Amino acid sequence: MAETLLFNALREAVDEEMGRDETVFVIGEDVGHYGGSYKVTKGLYEKYGPLRVLDTPIAENSFTGMAVGAAMTGLRPIVEGMNMGFLLLAFNQIANNAGMLPYTSGGNYHIPMVIRGPGGVGRQLGAEHSQRLEAYFQAVPGLKIVACSTPYNAKGLLKSAIRDKNPVLFFEHVLLYNLKEDLPSDEYLVPLDKADVVRPGKDVTILTYSRMRHHVLQAVKGIEAQGFDPEVIDLISLKPIDYDTIGESIRKTHKVIIVEECMRTGGIAAEIIASINDRFFDELDAPVMRLSSQDIPTPYNGRLESLTIVQPKQIVEAVEKMMTARV
Amino acid sequence: MVQERILPTFQATSAKIDKEEGLRLYEDMVLGRYFEDKCAEMYYRGKMFGFVHLYNGQEAVSSGVIKSMRPDDFVCSTYRDHVHALSAGVPANAVMAELFGKETGCSKGRGGSMHMFSKEHNLLGGFAFIGEGIPVALGAAFQSRYRRDALGDASADQVTAAFFGDGTTNNGQFFECLNMAALWKLPILFVVENNKWAIGMAHERASSQTEIYRKASVFGMPGYEVDGMDVLAVRDVAKQAVARARAGEGPTLIECLTYRFRGHSLADPDELRSQAEKDEWQARDPLTRMEAYLIEQNLADDAELKAIKKRIEVHVEDAVKFAESSPEPSPEELHRYIFAED
Structure with missing residues (x-):
């Protein structure tokens, strides 16, 4: 066991997979000499050389497309989005080519690539650097979308993503890179498609992901103090969603609250609510409730910024409201 | 009226070609022409759908x-x-x-006219959006260099050719990829098929510098202007570029001056191009030109060329029969291929 920071857990995952498979390479802005904007690739340029840790010009759509071409011809690229928001500039390559080309080509090609980097709302980074692209990308067929939330799952998930035969959008959170955790010294993988039951409980299912997992866990004490026993599930996979785990929980609690950092309109929760209604409506004792970020560009001002995202206190209040509502 | 560009003169004698190679090129161009004519016929007979863009006139480039x-x-x-x-x-x-949208199609009927793929033939695809294929081609070229220089595989000397039109050369991906290809000396040919028109947008109305081959120079890359209606001229330049790329000397930009004999697609009313312009380019038909060359050089006689045309005609007819008699994709396989299969 070794206490490891989240960004180092990711670095270990990349390093181990590059050592294991020589077709794995990293491509992106400042991944080489600079070591990555959040130091996820620190030292790898020195270890693997300039072609396996390729510093690119600032040309997101083209270097993402280049990774698609490399993946089609047998390599396994890991694209680093210096900030995931910049991948809006690569939307075409991610959606049309990474996502749809395997299908459009009738299975001629598959695209084993990972697109990873920091997403989410940071501290006063302004609207453009505070994006939650998982909501924009969830409609693209052919993509897998994963959000890590702890050093343990970050490492195991990234290793699985690198080994996957499909394009995986891998979301890290800009405020979670310095989380610490003891990691096993032996190699381990975490499956891409399984939600994580973080805290078993019987009264209400709380679905969340990424940084909001930690807001929910902060809220748990307040919820317990009110005498309720919540089940907290970290979705991990945002596409496809693990409805087996969700269904099992709903059959136990019959109540669901979703806490997300993406905006309310067209968000991850919007999709999950629709699917829960399709699949588990008869199990529900109350309408599914969602706590989302507000539908506004993230403001710079710190106080306004904190008002746009869900705070632990709101989660406690939401649980209380749902538990005390007359059914 | 913008003055017509003067084509570079090409010394036919400089490109020695033997009979076998000459007939191989000719046959490939005839196949292209007859195949596309048949597509037009089948489209109007309601056998194929969507946007169908034909290549007539540009055969010498391919x-x-x-x-x-x-x-x-x-x-x-x-x-x-x-x-x-x-x-x-x-x-x-x-x-x-x-x-025809059939299961036996190279993309299993999932792609259509604009999305031809064949892994078996290293065809990276038909890419339907402007410029998006160039980065993908760059990735294939990077892969060759990666295998050679990062993995030490000396046999990894494959070259990639990226084809695109004049309209694409005003798109950012064109410039971004020229830069990266030159920067990393990637084995790639950027082949511009300048057919003068991006649907209805005349090239000189869209480009401040109309001579596209000159854009190579700012990246320190060789750029060639070539008569795209002359298969031997294109071949001559392409061979040099392929040899450079294979030797690890980097990319080349080739601007082929060519013309499409039909509208942008079969849905294009083609109202903007003048008859005079069309006639002028029609007179440069690359097939007629190659026929004249083969006969003039005593590489083939009329009867041989007729026999090739007859054979290709039958070959294309057979393709139609094959397509017509092929099965449709199964509805049970609607969801197949979204993700890779084990």
Whole structure:
């Protein structure tokens, strides 16, 4: 066991997979000499050389497309989005080519690539650097979308993503890179498609992901103090969603609250609510409730910024409201 | 009226070609032409649908470049991709069946006219959006260099050719990829098929510098202007560029001055191009030109050329029969291929 920071857990995952498979390479802005904007690739340029840790010009759509071409011809690229928001500039390559080309080509090609980097709302980074692209990308067929939330799952998930035969959008959170955790010294993988039951409980299912997992866990004490026993599930996979785990929980609690950092309109929760209604409506004792970020560009001002995202206190209040509502 | 560009003079004698090679190029161009004429017929008869962009008039580019490459090299095309696929060796049956939307098509009927793919023939695809194929081609070229220089595989000397039109050369991906290809000395040919028109946008109305080959110089890359109606001229330049790329000397930009004899697609009323312009280019038909050359050089006689045309005509007819008699994709397989299969 070794206490490891989240960004180092990711670095270990990349390093181990590059050592294991020589077709794995990293491509992106400042991944080489600079070591990555959040130091996820620190030292790898020195270890693997300039072609396996390729510093690119600032040309997101083209270097993402280049990774698609490399993946089609047998390599396994890991694209680093210096900030995931910049991948809006690569939307075409991610959606049309990474996502749809395997299908459009009738299975001629598959695209084993990972697109990873920091997403989410940071501290006063302004609207453009505070994006939650998982909501924009969830409609693209052919993509897998994963959000890590702890050093343990970050490492195991990234290793699985690198080994996957499909394009995986891998979301890290800009405020979670310095989380610490003891990691096993032996190699381990975490499956891409399984939600994580973080805290078993019987009264209400709380679905969340990424940084909001930690807001929910902060809220748990307040919820317990009110005498309720919540089940907290970290979705991990945002596409496809693990409805087996969700269904099992709903059959136990019959109540669901979703806490997300993406905006309310067209968000991850919007999709999950629709699917829960399709699949588990008869199990529900109350309408599914969602706590989302507000539908506004993230403001710079710190106080306004904190008002746009869900705070632990709101989660406690939401649980209380749902538990005390007359059914 | 913008003055017509003067084509560079090409010394036919400089490109020695033997009978076998001459007839191979000619046959490939005839296949391209007859295949596309048949597509028009089938489209109007309601056998194929969607946007269908035909290649008539531009055959010298596809044959001149792709036939100068090896079968294990990579080809990356656009929405006007049927003939590139044929030159790359994808069977006419599989291309026609794709156009008919059949399971036996090279993309299993999932792609259509603008999305021809064949991993077996290293055809990276038909890419329907402007410019999006160039980065993908760059990735294939990077892969060759990666295998050679990062993994030490000396046999990894495959070259990639990316085809695109004049309209694409005003798109950012064109410039971004020229920069990266030159920066990393990637084995790639950027082949511009300058047919003067981006649907209805005349090239000189869209480009401040109309001579596209000159854009190579700012990246320190060789750029060539070539008569795209002359398969031997294209072949000559392509061979040099392929040799440079294979030797690790980096990319080349080739601007082929050519013309499409039909509208942008079969849905284009083609109202903007003047008859005089069309007539002028029609007179440069690359097939007629190659026929004259083969006869003049005593490489073939009229009867041999007629026999080739007859054979290709039958070959294309057979492709139609194959496509017509092929099964549709099964509805049970609607969701297949979204994700990779084990």
